[in-house]
Amino acid sequence: MADSRAGGGAPTVLRIVLGKRLQQLREKACLSYEQAAKALDVTHATVRRMEKAEVGLKVPYVEKLLRTYGVMDPEELEGFIALAREANQPGWWHRYRDVLPEWFSVFVSLETESHEIRAYEPHYVPGLLQTENYAYAVLRAGMPHAPEDEVKRQVSLRLERQAVLHRERPPMLWTVVDETVLRRPIGGAAVMREQVDHLMEAVSRHQHIRLQIMPFSSGPHPAMYGPFHHFRFPLEELPDVVCSESLVGAVYFDQRDDVSGFLEALDRMCAQAVPLSRTLDALSALRKEI
Known part of the structure; x- marks a missing residue:
């Protein structure tokens, strides 16, 4: 982790978890950042930042990446999507x-x-x-x-x-x-x-x-x-x-x-x-x- 004074938004723990799971799936599928980025039509830096929890995780992006990585089981997909939605919710401290x-x-x-x-x-x-x-x-x-x-x-x-x-x-x-x-x-x-x-x-x-x-x-x-x-x-x-x-x-x-x-x-x-x-x-x- 880096000095938190840098920009990019403060990640929640769930966002960190989801980013690491996406990284593990990408590596298991033997895909590079560039190949994953091509599936989303974004830069490889965006995929890297998603995995490092430096940016929010858009549910459509997560779903597309999962399919790109070979995750096809409906229950597994839904579990990831549910986690992505939850990870995007602000913590209780957001009101402060x-x-x-x-x-x-x-x-x-x-x-x-x-x-x-x-x-x-x-x-x-x-x-x-x-x-x-x-x-x-x-x-x-x-x-x-x-x-x-x-x-x-x-x-x-x-x-x-x-x-x-x-x-x-x-x-x-x-x-x-x-x-x-x-x-x-x-x-x-x-x-x-x-x-x-x-x-x-x-x-x-x-x-x-x-x-x-x-x-x-x-x-x-x-x-x-x-x-x-x-x-x-x-x-x-x-x-x-x-x-x-x-x-x-x-x-x-x-x-x-x-x-x-x-x-x-x-x-x-x-x-x-x-x-x-x-x-x-x-x-x-x-x-x-x-």
């Missing part, structure tokens, strides 16, 4: 498009469809675990010149994202946060107490939510350069994806060597951090200091 950057649309799509999320956060409580008051304080600090309505819309989006943790089959969320996250006074003492209480409740009540604290005393670790998220999916067509954020956007990695580097860093950090069995004790001790 007035305040949602394109790069973050990709992030929310990955977050919504994943079944495992691992992350390192050196600055803030992860968005999926933030209280409303904490989220407001963080967003207001990051958007000092934004209108109040825009900040509140961003808060609403952040809170709605958290529904993923409470669905019937939620993803496993395993986050390592730096001790700084819990000591930086964001929003004041009352907001911080509320936030730490929320973390303690989440960890104690939900087995799919795991939180580890990286204490100052542990010294340097492999991910001191910045925050990142690792997403894993139940769909075999989708490789693991890592999102590395910056002030103005994000870069998404899905190449095996890149992702492996992030996973190794996470594993090393988990070994250095406070063990999961002691997270509640660590949070309780920090809570008393606020």
